[in-house]
Amino acid sequence: MNLPCPYRFPHGKRKALVMSYDDGSEHDRRLVDLFNCYGIRASFHLNSGRLGLPHHISPGELPSLYQGHEISCHSVNHPDLTQLPEEAIRREILDDRHALEDWSGRPVRGLAYPFGAYDDRVLALLPELGIDYARTVICTETFQISPDFLRWQTTCHHNRAMDLAERFLQDNGMEPALLYIWGHSYELDGFMSGDPSKNWDYMETLCRCLHGHETVHYTTTIELVDYLNAVRRLDWSATTVTNKASMAVWLHWQDNTVELQPGASMRLKHPQR
Numbered sequence: 001m002n003l004p005c006p007y008r009f010p011h012g013k014r015k016a017l018v019m020s021y022d023d024g025s026e027h028d029r030r031l032v033d034l035f036n037c038y039g040i041r042a043s044f045h046l047n048s049g050r051l052g053l054p055h056h057i058s059p060g061e062l063p064s065l066y067q068g069h070e071i072s073c074h075s076v077n078h079p080d081l082t083q084l085p086e087e088a089i090r091r092e093i094l095d096d097r098h099a100l101e102d103w104s105g106r107p108v109r110g111l112a113y114p115f116g117a118y119d120d121r122v123l124a125l126l127p128e129l130g131i132d133y134a135r136t137v138i139c140t141e142t143f144q145i146s147p148d149f150l151r152w153q154t155t156c157h158h159n160r161a162m163d164l165a166e167r168f169l170q171d172n173g174m175e176p177a178l179l180y181i182w183g184h185s186y187e188l189d190g191f192m193s194g195d196p197s198k199n200w201d202y203m204e205t206l207c208r209c210l211h212g213h214e215t216v217h218y219t220t221t222i223e224l225v226d227y228l229n230a231v232r233r234l235d236w237s238a239t240t241v242t243n244k245a246s247m248a249v250w251l252h253w254q255d256n257t258v259e260l261q262p263g264a265s266m267r268l269k270h271p272q273r
């Protein structure tokens with residue numbers, strides 16, 4: 001998806017941060033506590049077939065544990081979807097969605113591909129299954145918005161995030177910048193590992209570095225997708241731009257940041273070229 005207009009994130013912010021965590025292990029409890037403490041928000045991609053098993057969170061925890069964060073699909077049983085017949089792919093995604101919605105009482109419209117694996121067959125099924133974005137494990141090490149929401153690319157895994165977080169905060173360009181970090185909470189329990197990113201102190205340092213910045217919008221993947229779709233629906237004529245969506249959109253136009261309410265139009269001083 002291209003966004004050919006000079007937009008800003010909600011409340012006129014030029015930068016946005018999303019954390020994205022998979023598998024619903026019991027370590028999500030500690031990670032959510034950390035995120036909540038620092039005002040950081042995340043998307044949690046869950047396998048309904050594993051919730052309630054040892055070392056996983058239980059279905060009954062969903063409504064309260066992930067309050068303020070996104071609950072999203074990761075398939076029922078975590079198979080490689082590209083190896084399944086079409087009907088089984090449908091069941092893995094749709095049954096996951098139904099279970100997560102039942103347990104959480106909230107709509108569930110995102111997906112992270114198990115093992116990051118997808119192909120054209122999987123991709124083609126997603127719209128009919130009600131999936132509005134699907135996250136890969138591709139790391140671009142940039143702050144650009146993923147061009148294709150069904151092949152959502154990340155900035156990096158959390159083990160590479162410290163340097164990129166500093167670069168992100170220092171970035172003083174003109175374009176919208178998104179830092180999108182993915183990982184698994186259990187990796188932070190990596191005792192006996194020589195990898196300095198595999199412990200909770202590392203994650204707390206990262207959260208401390210990223211929290212509370214006036215220029216950063218803290219959000220979840222699905223909220224960002226909804227917002228960017230609203231930006232995409234802006235109606236540009238030669239002399240005006242109209243917000244056709246049901247949420248406010250912020251534009252950066254001729255050195256000013258302007259909030260455009262649903263249904264509102266703004267007169268353009270110069271025709272859009």
Ligand SMILES: [Zn+2]
Pocket residue numbers: 022023074078114115
């Ligand atoms: Zn996974």
